[in-house]
Amino acid sequence: MTDAPSGLDQSMLTDDEREAVYLLGETLIPEGSSGPSADQAAVATRFIDEFFAVRPDLHAGFRALLAEANLDHPRQWCERLERERPEDFSRLTFVIAGAYLLSPKARSWLNYAGQVGEPQDGSPQPEYAPGGLLDPVRARGPIYRPTDWRPAGGAA
Amino acid sequence: MSSDQTDVVIVGAGLAGGVTAARLTAAGLRVVCLEQGDWPDYDKARADFPDFEITADRYWARDPNVRRAPADYPVDDSTSDISALMWNGVGGGTVLYSAKWHRMTPSDFRVRSHDGVADDWPLSYEDLEPYYVEAERQFGVSGLAGDPAYPAGEGPPNPPVPIRASGRRMAKALNELGWHWWPGTNAISTRHYRMLNPCRQHAACMQGCPERAKASTDITHWPAAIERGADLRTGARVTRVLVRGDRATGVEYLDRRGALHKVEARAVIMCANGIGTPRLLLMSATAEHPDGLANSSGLLGKRLMMHPFGSVAGIFDEDLATHSGSWGQQIQSMHFYESDPSRGFVRGAKWGLQPTGGPLGLTRSYPWAQSREPMWFEHFHHTLARRFGHAPMWSLVAEDLPDERNTVTLSSEHVDSDGLPGAKLSYTVDENSKRLMEFHLARAVESFEAAGARETVVGPHVRSSGWHLMGTAVMGTDPARSVTDRFGRTHDIPNLFIFDSSTWVTSGGVNPAATQAALALWFSDALLRHGQLSRTDMRSGVTA
Numbered sequence: 001m002t003d004a005p006s007g008l009d010q011s012m013l014t015d016d017e018r019e020a021v022y023l024l025g026e027t028l029i030p031e032g033s034s035g036p037s038a039d040q041a042a043v044a045t046r047f048i049d050e051f052f053a054v055r056p057d058l059h060a061g062f063r064a065l066l067a068e069a070n071l072d073h074p075r076q077w078c079e080r081l082e083r084e085r086p087e088d089f090s091r092l093t094f095v096i097a098g099a100y101l102l103s104p105k106a107r108s109w110l111n112y113a114g115q116v117g118e119p120q121d122g123s124p125q126p127e128y129a130p131g132g133l134l135d136p137v138r139a140r141g142p143i144y145r146p147t148d149w150r151p152a153g154g155a156a
Numbered sequence: 157m158s159s160d161q162t163d164v165v166i167v168g169a170g171l172a173g174g175v176t177a178a179r180l181t182a183a184g185l186r187v188v189c190l191e192q193g194d195w196p197d198y199d200k201a202r203a204d205f206p207d208f209e210i211t212a213d214r215y216w217a218r219d220p221n222v223r224r225a226p227a228d229y230p231v232d233d234s235t236s237d238i239s240a241l242m243w244n245g246v247g248g249g250t251v252l253y254s255a256k257w258h259r260m261t262p263s264d265f266r267v268r269s270h271d272g273v274a275d276d277w278p279l280s281y282e283d284l285e286p287y288y289v290e291a292e293r294q295f296g297v298s299g300l301a302g303d304p305a306y307p308a309g310e311g312p313p314n315p316p317v318p319i320r321a322s323g324r325r326m327a328k329a330l331n332e333l334g335w336h337w338w339p340g341t342n343a344i345s346t347r348h349y350r351m352l353n354p355c356r357q358h359a360a361c362m363q364g365c366p367e368r369a370k371a372s373t374d375i376t377h378w379p380a381a382i383e384r385g386a387d388l389r390t391g392a393r394v395t396r397v398l399v400r401g402d403r404a405t406g407v408e409y410l411d412r413r414g415a416l417h418k419v420e421a422r423a424v425i426m427c428a429n430g431i432g433t434p435r436l437l438l439m440s441a442t443a444e445h446p447d448g449l450a451n452s453s454g455l456l457g458k459r460l461m462m463h464p465f466g467s468v469a470g471i472f473d474e475d476l477a478t479h480s481g482s483w484g485q486q487i488q489s490m491h492f493y494e495s496d497p498s499r500g501f502v503r504g505a506k507w508g509l510q511p512t513g514g515p516l517g518l519t520r521s522y523p524w525a526q527s528r529e530p531m532w533f534e535h536f537h538h539t540l541a542r543r544f545g546h547a548p549m550w551s552l553v554a555e556d557l558p559d560e561r562n563t564v565t566l567s568s569e570h571v572d573s574d575g576l577p578g579a580k581l582s583y584t585v586d587e588n589s590k591r592l593m594e595f596h597l598a599r600a601v602e603s604f605e606a607a608g609a610r611e612t613v614v615g616p617h618v619r620s621s622g623w624h625l626m627g628t629a630v631m632g633t634d635p636a637r638s639v640t641d642r643f644g645r646t647h648d649i650p651n652l653f654i655f656d657s658s659t660w661v662t663s664g665g666v667n668p669a670a671t672q673a674a675l676a677l678w679f680s681d682a683l684l685r686h687g688q689l690s691r692t693d694m695r696s697g698v699t700a
């Protein structure tokens with residue numbers, strides 16, 4: 001890991017680290033038949049910074065992982081990490097995929113507008129009206145086990 | 157040390173604390189509530205922002221050991237099969253809960269009589285029924301009356317959340333199988349209802365509802381209680397309950413600056429949850445009560461129940477828009493809820509069908525972490541696109557039986573930011589729970605297959621799922637075998653009460669908030685009705 005000289009913004013990645021993000025990104029999320037790769041989604045050049053702007057708490061741990069990555073064989077290194085240290089692999093992929101999914105390119109591939117929701121107003125639903133999906137459930141009648149309550153003697 | 161006096165001091169401003177404070181202030185009592193955390197900051201609710209999925213687990217993390225906010229105390233789970241989850245602040249667990257809302261069934265109160273195991277509750281479904289109705293009004297619950305899994309009676313005040321394509325699909329499949337289902341019941345409002353707004357189906361309910369649609373007691377109960385005079389002090393960590401002889405005289409607490417204060421009260425009510433309550437009563441040991449307060453039975457901190465949790469997702473070819481929806485549940489099933497000895501285990505589980513949210517969540521966590529389908533490298537786009545929007549999930553809440561070996565004790569290794577001991581859990585998922593879960597997971601898979609899912613993904617045992625904390629100060633009629641009576645009053649110290657789910661005799665197989673709220677009302681009414689705040693308490697308490 002290359003330490004940024006003191007006085008520089010510690011939340012920035014060095015050029016070497018950015019290169020590592022590029023390589024690991026292209027390994028974990030290469031170009032697919034339907035969607036963009038990590039590089040095409042500008043993970044290493046832009047969205048990794050946007051990621052750490054809102055998750056600075058994950059920065060140091062991620063840099064430590066970058067520092068130990070074998071960038072000559074990124075696929076083998078990732079597979080080994082997944083096998084032997086699944087929690088660290090999960091940390092790595094959370095950052096890479098998280099940065100990737102901030103990118104409008106990646107979001108438009110999935111047609112994902114975010115958790116924007118859909119308004120509803122509690123209107124009656126036909127499924128629950130007579131003649132709807134609930135009819136057979138209602139027709140079968142009660143399924144609970146009734147109790148014949150009297151105070152419990154000797155219990156708890 | 158500053159000192160003041162009140163009628164009632166409540167420890168913890170979560171679900172039970174909020175319901176209790178609202179009830180007691182409405183009856184004219186003077187209430188001080190001490191809460192170690194703060195009000196939730198809904199400016200940090202990010203459902204409407206692109207960074208939602210990456211920031212969701214920072215402020216709103218469920219595991220206090222991960223979140224490590226100043227109010228959190230460490231919970232050592234190294235000897236527990238399940239990690240405990242909670243929110244330490246005004247609203248308590250309701251700030252984070254997904255608001256699935258279920259009454260327990262009549263048989264849940266009669267496990268010993270029906271199944272020959274555990275114990276019966278010293279109260280019944282029928283006792284609680286009016287309180288369930290009242291709690292549903294207070295929490296603006298949405299759902300539909302007439303569920304055949306329960307006795308007939310009044311239903312929730314608001315209509316159910318939309319069934320959506322996923323719910324419709326699964327409801328049809330369950331109809332073909334002849335299995336029970338019902339519209340989801342949720343403490344999520346579908347309309348403008350008192351202080352709540354209609355749900356907008358963000359599927360962000362566990363990471364700060366941005367709409368004020370989800371009922372949490374910081375919204376539904378505390379403002380009204382404060383208006384009526386409740387004195388809610390945040391950043392106030394109670395360090396011990398004070399006693400003289402067999403009377404509680406009040407509590408001591410530390411404020412944020414570390415200054416010690418005393419509140420004298422005619423009654424002390426513990427609402428600190430199934431871990432916080434035994435922790436504090438154990439921490440309050442004195443020479444006269446060397447094993448902790450209200451612990452002459454030796455059962456304080458024992459019989460911890462946490463509801464083993466499993467999940468099954470089905471992946472469909474059709475787009476079912478499962479990134480959105482109340483989370484919460486669209487529909488629920490209790491088809492296999494009641495005991496059937498031929499299955500090789502007792503009791504059951506409730507199923508709730510829910511969305512699976514945004515794409516980042518589909519690369520990790522339950523049940524996806526258990527999927528055999530590869531996620532990364534050349535598989536990434538294929539796997540993610542197949543899941544995203546195409547994957548409803550059943551979440552299964554399984555009843556676990558009380559076992560005195562499942563415990564909350566004081567940690568000898570970890571302390572909170574005030575130097576007080578953390579909690580230590582010992583909890584093992586037993587054979588009955590394992591068989592129960594295996595059976596239910598298999599049936600849930602069958603239901604997805606019947607619905608035409610292309611693939612099912614099973615999360616058989618989710619470790620980080622201790623959202624329900626019950627049983628650690630059991631109620632009962634026999635002081636030698638229980639900590640409180642059926643009104644939450646401790647047998648040993650008559651003006652010390654426990655109103656949270658520490659008192660539960662068995663856990664039921666449903667999400668607990670409905671019963672916790674109903675019980676807090678039941679306990680509060682008993683306290684008011686029985687005049688347990690007599691002048692004698694005032695004399696032997698405050699002035700003693």
Ligand SMILES: Cc1cc2nc3c(=O)[nH]c(=O)nc-3n(C[C@H](O)[C@H](O)[C@H](O)COP(=O)(O)OP(=O)(O)OC[C@H]3O[C@@H](n4cnc5c(N)ncnc54)[C@H](O)[C@@H]3O)c2cc1C
Nearest residue numbers: 168170172192244245248249254255256394432667668669
């Ligand atoms: C992530 C999550 C999801 C959930 N989903 C559901 C669901 O869908 N449906 C459902 O029914 N239930 C659900 N639950 C469970 C439900 O929220 C809890 O059961 C409920 O909130 C417990 O209520 P309580 O009053 O016992 O304790 P809590 O709500 O936990 O409140 C206890 C309060 O006491 C305070 N406290 C503790 N010790 C001290 C002390 N020494 N001094 C001062 N204050 C103290 C704490 O800070 C806390 O605010 C969920 C819970 C979680 C965490």
Ligand code: SF4
Nearest residue numbers: 355356358359361365
């Ligand atoms: S789905 Fe409804 S309850 Fe959940 S966060 Fe959105 S508006 Fe709130």
